[in-house]
Amino acid sequence: MKIFAYNVEPYEMEAFTKWMDETGIEVKLYDGLLTPESVEMTKGYDAVTTCQVPPMKDEEIYKKLNEYGIKHIASRTAGVDMFDLELARKYDVTITNVPRYSPHAIAEMAVTHAMVLLRNIKAIEKKQELGNFKWEKPVLSKEMRSCTVGIVGTGFIGSTAAKLFKGLGAEVIGYDLVKNPEAEKVLTYTDSLEELLGKSDIVSLHLPLVDATYHLINADNIKLMKPGSIIINTGRGALIDIEALIPHLESGFLKGAGMDVLECEAIYVNQNVDLDKIKGTPVEKLMNMENVRMTGHYAFFTETAVDNLVSTSLGNIKTHLETGEAPNCKN
Ligand code: NAI
16 A cells, blocks of 8 residues: 655654554655646555645646545545535545544643733733833733633544643533533533623633634624633634624733634735734734733644644545545545
8 A cells, every 4th residue: 555645844754653563554754736747646555645725626737646545545634625526526526634633732732822821921022121120010811720711612623622721620501502411511501602701701612614603703693701801712713703703802802712723714824924914904913912912723733732723635536546445524
């Protein structure tokens, strides 16, 4: 069995090497994207893996793979929207994904944002840079054990975050359409999102982006949040109407926001950005606000998650080629 890996990043090398050592299977590592031109490189291989955002919708890609006898593209991502699943099916190419790679990675980022905001770290650092090391009222903080944390979306990541917040001593409440028995071990469900927003000192979002969750946090319900509360989003940017949120952060009605994701993040995530490009966007404003923490979709980015992305995607291929059954098949 021989596998061709596209778009391999230096931070993935260790995980690939480990998997090759463990299985004895050869994987050709290449740093470029899978395109109608580069698909030629897969001749003589049995399957392909890639991790890329730019779309792979050109029929030529699937046609060539079919010609070369390649029946599998294993994406080292959860989302597969960059593929044309119909075309893949037409040319008998199975597309697989990695549905979850480390709930802890994302949950820990939510807790990190919450702690840094709760303890006023950005404001303390700014004071210190000016030589002011005095204990002063504006940076006097609450302790996590005196906070109520509201988890919105209590699936794999939300329930993991709930356990971490509980471990720090917080009272944890949750809102979800479906109750998760695992989450119920550490949190109490509210009957509505509005109830959760009104009771929480820290609100942490862990939902998928679907029609029903688009701008779930908006001008109408931000007003229902507890004055002085903190909001954390490691779910998807468009869960929050950021234009509606910013004035409440500026006025101090909300204490702070921790944003791993933003609706307009495509303009900067995983790129070197000319800062002129973000001028005038909410990104520029948020980055300059003392009570906002921003991480550009880094929540998943841990050694464990990267290792799981690589090993699960290669494992999808191995199982498919050995048994004919493709785990995590998306088409
Ligand atoms: P999951 O499917 O285990 O949990 C999602 C939960 O949201 C479910 O319990 C579901 O019932 C609930 N939900 C869905 N629609 C709802 C609604 N309208 N109202 C209330 N609850 C609703 O998913 P998981 O693995 O916990 O991931 C959650 C989200 O985290 C993902 O959908 C993704 O958007 C985000 N994510 C972010 C990453 C990052 O690097 N920032 C990385 C991976 C995931």
